[in-house]
Amino acid sequence: MTQNLHIIIIEDEAATARNLEYILKEINPGIEIIITLQSVAEAVDWFETNDNIYDLIFSDIRLSDGLSFEIFSRTKILKPVIFVTAYNDYAIEAFRNNGIDYVLKPFDKEEILRTLLKYNTLIASDANNELSKTKSLLYELQYATKQYKKSFLIHYCGRLIPVEAAKINWFYTANEIVYAYLADGRQYVVEFTLEQLERELNPSLFFRANRQFIINKNAVDTVEYFFNGRLLVKVHPLPLEQIIVSKAKAMDFRKWLDQ
Known part of the structure; x- marks a missing residue:
């Protein structure tokens, strides 16, 4: 030894x-x-x-x-x-x-x-x-040939609804349930954790902002400086909770937006 x-x-x-x-x-x-x-x-x-x-x-x-x-x-x-x-x-x-x-x-x-x-x-x-x-x-x-998830088959009211991943503006988790929010305000429950989504979604389009949110680049309206080096991200549709990017992730987030 x-x-x-x-x-x-x-x-x-x-x-x-x-x-x-x-x-x-x-x-x-x-x-x-x-x-x-x-x-x-x-x-x-x-x-x-x-x-x-x-x-x-x-x-x-x-x-x-x-x-x-x-x-x-x-x-x-x-x-x-x-x-x-x-x-x-x-x-x-x-x-x-x-x-x-x-x-x-x-x-x-x-x-x-x-x-x-x-x-x-x-x-x-x-x-x-x-x-x-x-x-x-x-x-x-x-x-090298990784295929990222392009669509979700959503179970909703006894139906199966195909939804393109690119049309989902952000994912949010609460009480161990993950919700997908679309630009038109519709929301659906998806049978994935945020950790699973983080691995399956295209990282050039989606970013894990914090423990509760994964956001689509096309959904970002503005980014504001917040306390202690953090960032406040405004997206559409507007969520009930603020999306805060930590100081540790702030530089990576800015690089992601600037690609």
Whole structure:
């Protein structure tokens, strides 16, 4: 087992982070936990100012302010990542983002030991370059010809209504139900989560503004500066709640609008 291993934990559940740290140090007392980061925004800020002081990352996927994949798209992270999650539907995304393993919660000591041994095998065999090449090839095969969702078959009042994705101005979630709003004011329930929609919709047309909204670029009327570096987005039709883009996402949102 590699000694003096420096690890970053990205986890918004304090009890889970403490349990993971306890197991890691029980397996290898030489492990040092550099820091535990609890959100996408906190992690982006930390990685932008700290580089090459760690060897390995353990990261949850669903964090309080979004998916941890956003961290890896916004910052340059070259070190391997072990994703620890309660969900088993993110395997391809994990592999794209420096993932070398995928551990499902609830985990135990044996599972963490297994994944550390896998990490050690990669390091010992100097396989990182080959791993990167393999990931790159798989990414090209999986996504070079990716077909984004073009329409939805909506169940409404005993009927099936086809609706073009491009005609949906924004998606909104409340009480675990996702609604699609059209330009003419009609709204329908769709049988997807926002996380699923985020993967299925064309990212050049749709943007995940926050935990409640995915918006269509063509629906944006104005963007105003809000408190603490955030943005207030006005769309049509006007939703009951304000659409606020966080400071961490503000730059990406502006780039998306300016494409």
